Amino acid sequence: MAFLNPDVRADISLPKARVENSPLLELLQLRRSSREFADRPLDLQLLADLLWAAFGISNRDGYRTAPSARNWREIDIYVALAQGLYRYIPHTETLELVSREDVRASTGKQDFVARAPLNLVYVADREKMGGASSQEQDFYGAADAGVISQNVYLFCTSAGLATVVRGLIDRPALAKRMNLRPTQRVILAQTVGYPS
Numbered sequence: 408m409a410f411l412n413p414d415v416r417a418d419i420s421l422p423k424a425r426v427e428n429s430p431l432l433e434l435l436q437l438r439r440s441s442r443e444f445a446d447r448p449l450d451l452q453l454l455a456d457l458l459w460a461a462f463g464i465s466n467r468d469g470y471r472t473a474p475s476a477r478n479w480r481e482i483d484i485y486v487a488l489a490q491g492l493y494r495y496i497p498h499t500e501t502l503e504l505v506s507r508e509d510v511r512a513s514t515g516k517q518d519f520v521a522r523a524p525l526n527l528v529y530v531a532d533r534e535k536m537g538g539a540s541s542q543e544q545d546f547y548g549a550a551d552a553g554v555i556s557q558n559v560y561l562f563c564t565s566a567g568l569a570t571v572v573r574g575l576i577d578r579p580a581l582a583k584r585m586n587l588r589p590t591q592r593v594i595l596a597q598t599v600g601y602p603s
Contacts, residue, residue, distance in 0.1 A: 434564045441569035444523040444600030448489070453566065454525070457599065458484065458495045460562035461527070462555050471497070473554045476547035481535040482555055482594070485528040485585060487511045492585060505585065513584045514596045516575045525599040528581070529555060534590040545592075552594040559597055569602040 411419070426432040449457070462484055465472050475481065484495040486502055492510050493502035512521035520526055531548030539547065556572040563570040578593045587593070 431561075434561050438560050438564045440571040441602060442517065442519050442571050442598075443603040444519060444569055444598065445603045446522060446524070447601050448524045449568075449600070453568075454486075455500065456566070457559065457562050457568075458486070459497075459500070461559050462495070462497060463500075464497050473551070473558050475551045477536075477539075479535045479547070479551075481532050481548060482551050483530045483532060483591075484555070485530060487514050487526040487528060488524070508584070510581075510584050513581050514576065515573045515598070516577065517573065520573075520596070520598055523598045523600045527559065527597045527599065528585070529594045529596070530585075530587065531592045531594050532588075532590060533592065534588075548592060548594050556595060556597050559599065563599060567602075568599055570597060570599045572597045 424432060426436050460472055462471055462473050462482060464470070471480065485505065486493040486495055487510050489509050489511070491504060491508060492506040494505055496503050511523065511526050514520050514526040514528055529552035531544065531552065533544050533548075536544045536547065560570055560572070562568075573596045576593060576596055581593050582591065585593075
């Protein structure tokens with residue numbers, strides 16, 4: 408086994424990553440963004456597993472599957488389906504109905520978002536981020552949403568689903584359709600579905 412020499416101040420040649428026989432490294436190798444989705448809804452169990460992987464509660468102490476800055480847990484995941492808009496409630500493992508409207512087309516500026524079966528919208532609630540400056544709230548909200556979206560990527564890869572995280576969003580228009588409070592900010596959206 409080779410170790411780093413702290414006295415060396417030159418380029419370091421690394422050994423190849425050991426992807427074989429490592430489920431996580433294999434998933435990372437297979438992870439891709441896709442913008443083509445089949446017109447087929449996800450079943451409820453698959454949706455439950457996906458949302459738990461994204462930001463669910465992973466043990467009795469209330470830890471989540473993704474970290475959050477200062478343990479604010481400021482990211483809410485909104486679930487846009489054909490039958491309406493919901494907010495994921497991790498503590499009760501439920502989808503709280505927000506609107507009966509199909510808002511999928513408003514979750515992004517790309518054509519495929521309206522047809523895909525599922526669009527997740529990551530919303531940072533600044534009210535939960537007490538003591539942070541506006542700049543810190545923006546930074547930490549974006550960082551935390553990024554970690555959650557990577558969890559979704561890894562879950563989708565393992566479950567044979569297609570996904571893409573998106574930032575091309577008319578945020579003010581979407582916030583209005585979602586009836587968000589002024590302290591809530593749309594950070595990212597992520598489309599999920601079966602590959603076409």
